[in-house]
Amino acid sequence: MPASLRSKSFVVLALLPALLIFLVFAIIPIFWSAYYGFFDWKGLGAAKFIGLNNYEMMLQDPIFWRALKNNLILVASAIIGQVPIALLLALLLLKNSWFNRLLRSAVFLPMVLSTVVVGLIWGYIYHPQIGLLNQVLEVLGLDSWTRAWLDDPKINMFAVSIPINWANIGPYLIIFIAALQNISSEIGDAAKIDGAIGWRKLFYVTLPIIWGTVVVTIVLCISGSLKAFDHVIVMTGGGPAQSTELLATYMYNNSFTIYRYGYGSAVSTMIILISALLIGLNYIITKRRG
Amino acid sequence: MQGTTDVRSSDSNGSLWRKPVSGVVKTLLLVYAAVTLYPLYWLMISAFKSNQEFFNRPYAWPQNFQIDNITRAWDLGKMGQALINSTIVTLAAVVLTIVLGTLAAYALERFTFKMNNIIKGIFLLGMLIPIHSTLVPLFIFMNKIGLLDTYWSLILPYTAFELPIAIFLGMAYLASIPREVEEAAMIDGNGWWGVFGRIIFPLCLPVISTVTILAFLRFWNDFSFALVFINSQALKTLPLSLSLFSDGFGTDYSLTMGAMFIAVIPTIVIYLIFQEQIMKGMVAGSVKG
Numbered sequence: 246m247p248a249s250l251r252s253k254s255f256v257v258l259a260l261l262p263a264l265l266i267f268l269v270f271a272i273i274p275i276f277w278s279a280y281y282g283f284f285d286w287k288g289l290g291a292a293k294f295i296g297l298n299n300y301e302m303m304l305q306d307p308i309f310w311r312a313l314k315n316n317l318i319l320v321a322s323a324i325i326g327q328v329p330i331a332l333l334l335a336l337l338l339l340k341n342s343w344f345n346r347l348l349r350s351a352v353f354l355p356m357v358l359s360t361v362v363v364g365l366i367w368g369y370i371y372h373p374q375i376g377l378l379n380q381v382l383e384v385l386g387l388d389s390w391t392r393a394w395l396d397d398p399k400i401n402m403f404a405v406s407i408p409i410n411w412a413n414i415g416p417y418l419i420i421f422i423a424a425l426q427n428i429s430s431e432i433g434d435a436a437k438i439d440g441a442i443g444w445r446k447l448f449y450v451t452l453p454i455i456w457g458t459v460v461v462t463i464v465l466c467i468s469g470s471l472k473a474f475d476h477v478i479v480m481t482g483g484g485p486a487q488s489t490e491l492l493a494t495y496m497y498n499n500s501f502t503i504y505r506y507g508y509g510s511a512v513s514t515m516i517i518l519i520s521a522l523l524i525g526l527n528y529i530i531t532k533r534r535g
Numbered sequence: 536m537q538g539t540t541d542v543r544s545s546d547s548n549g550s551l552w553r554k555p556v557s558g559v560v561k562t563l564l565l566v567y568a569a570v571t572l573y574p575l576y577w578l579m580i581s582a583f584k585s586n587q588e589f590f591n592r593p594y595a596w597p598q599n600f601q602i603d604n605i606t607r608a609w610d611l612g613k614m615g616q617a618l619i620n621s622t623i624v625t626l627a628a629v630v631l632t633i634v635l636g637t638l639a640a641y642a643l644e645r646f647t648f649k650m651n652n653i654i655k656g657i658f659l660l661g662m663l664i665p666i667h668s669t670l671v672p673l674f675i676f677m678n679k680i681g682l683l684d685t686y687w688s689l690i691l692p693y694t695a696f697e698l699p700i701a702i703f704l705g706m707a708y709l710a711s712i713p714r715e716v717e718e719a720a721m722i723d724g725n726g727w728w729g730v731f732g733r734i735i736f737p738l739c740l741p742v743i744s745t746v747t748i749l750a751f752l753r754f755w756n757d758f759s760f761a762l763v764f765i766n767s768q769a770l771k772t773l774p775l776s777l778s779l780f781s782d783g784f785g786t787d788y789s790l791t792m793g794a795m796f797i798a799v800i801p802t803i804v805i806y807l808i809f810q811e812q813i814m815k816g817m818v819a820g821s822v823k824g
Contacts, residue, residue: 252646255727255728259638259642260643260654262635263635263638263639263698264639266691266695267661267698269695270673270696271669271692272661274676275664277675278671337560338564344561348565348568349814350814352568353813354571354572354806355574356817357802357803357806358799359755359773359774359802360756361774362578362774362777362795364778365777366575366577366578375589375788377594380593411571411574416818419815468663474667474759475758478758493667496667497667497763500670506675509671513667513668514668516665516667516668517664517668520663521663524663
């Protein structure tokens with residue numbers, strides 16, 4: 246066998262298994278999902294083609310819009326919460342001292358915990374009777390503030406967002422530290438000579454330099470928040486009365502609780518379209534500004 | 536001249552303030568870290584308390600450590616079986632990811648062919664797919680081919696979604712290895728498979744260890760795939776068993792704490808050993824995604 250043919254057969258055999266598994270279990274499902282989205286199908290019996298009916302139903306369902314709004318609340322809370330806190334911590338933990346390393350590890354730790362564990366622990370913290378939070382408030386004399394944090398539809402989305410933020414700050418911290426450590430000390434010296442110190446240095450020198458990194462973290466916040474599912478399923482299951490429903494839990498509950506596979510597929514397709522839209526939008530906006 | 540004196544004065548001003556300010560900052564940072572770690576600490580102490588103590592002295596150190604919760608969770612709560620299931624599924628998916636990912640990375644990094652960029656593009660695109668949007672179609676598909684409710688229904692999707700990270704981290708690492716090494720091995724009479732098995736794979740061990748740790752954490756902690764694809768009690772993984780725990784055992788809170796303790800310990804031990812690698816690897820993986 247000639248050498249070129251031999252290397253060709255090696256490439257094909259080396260790539261094929263990975264490509265096959267990836268296509269079958271990650272890429273092709275998206276197309277199936279788009280296809281099933283045009284059908285009314287309960288899992289048993291024949292699927293009935295109904296065109297765009299599922300999408301019409303979705304757009305008319307107030308729960309869908311609530312789920313979308315809740316997802317956007319999570320996106321906003323991630324951008325307002327995770328990014329500034331991570332940046333502030335990164336500025337303070339910039340030097341590689343043992344103290345700073347220790348704190349970085351502590352901040353990152355929740356990231357490696359199972360989402361189910363995070364959800365269960367915080368479910369206990371929020372528990373109206375045995376919960377840590379209410380007990381602390383009582384000790385502080387703030388009895389009037391105590392409530393059923395995950396049941397009250399006015400605040401339960403914010404209660405849900407805190408553990409998600411808590412668990413996800415770590416990676417942003419490390420990203421910012423890497424970006425800040427990349428700024429050469431000459432720039433810092435030059436800024437100092439020009440009188441830029443403290444907050445002025447942060448806003449006029451540091452932030453513009455790491456702006457690209459900030460954009461990356463915002464994109465990660467968006468895609469990460471749209472993926473939110475586990476914490477909510479464990480803490481509230483989307484309830485009570487679907488008040489904490491997210492797009493993913495809405496899809497899950499429709500598909501696997503009431504077995505509307507066609508409708509669930511349409512929601513899946515919508516999730517992909519929305520995340521593509523949001524990421525594209527963010528890309529355009531930040532590109533123009535940067 | 537004016538400029539330099541200004542700098543000096545602001546500098547000395549800075550050092551005058553630096554000590555007390557940095558003391559306050561350090562304290563605040565410690566408080567932040569303590570708040571971050573507190574839920575985990577609370578889980579750890581609660582796992583060793585009786586239910587009565589859990590209610591009466593929720594924040595106190597356990598009066599007498601009792602492992603009753605953990606042994607009961609292990610037997611009664613089937614956490615032992617769940618631990619075995621998680622281990623099997625995680626191990627198999629990690630091995631598949633490593634072998635297939637490194638092979639694909641090698642083929643894509645070292646060989647030029649027509650489809651090269653297209654295939655890279657497909658893998659890159661795959662990193663943007665929200666995993667949950669594949670749950671319904673995968674459920675239907677695996678139901679059809681009889682994979683549903685087997686170990687494979689987790690192993691194959693896990694591998695598929697971890698392959699892009701394994702491939703891109705692998706390619707970045709391979710780019711730093713000079714080609715002369717392989718050419719020498721070729722002259723020694725190795726085919727491409729020999730070169731890969733004897734030279735490339737061992738050389739890639741550093742990046743393979745990073746991918747292994749990342750894949751381990753992702754597979755070990757996965758909830759959504761297990762929730763949808765696994766139904767039999769005998770096949771449930773740790774996160775899935777845990778999620779059902781609070782339903783099944785109602786108000787037996789310290790039992791649930793014991794079960795969580797079992798699930799959390801392996802990841803914390805791995806984290807304590809490999810934390811630098813985990814932090815860097817997770818960031819590399821997420822940024823590329």
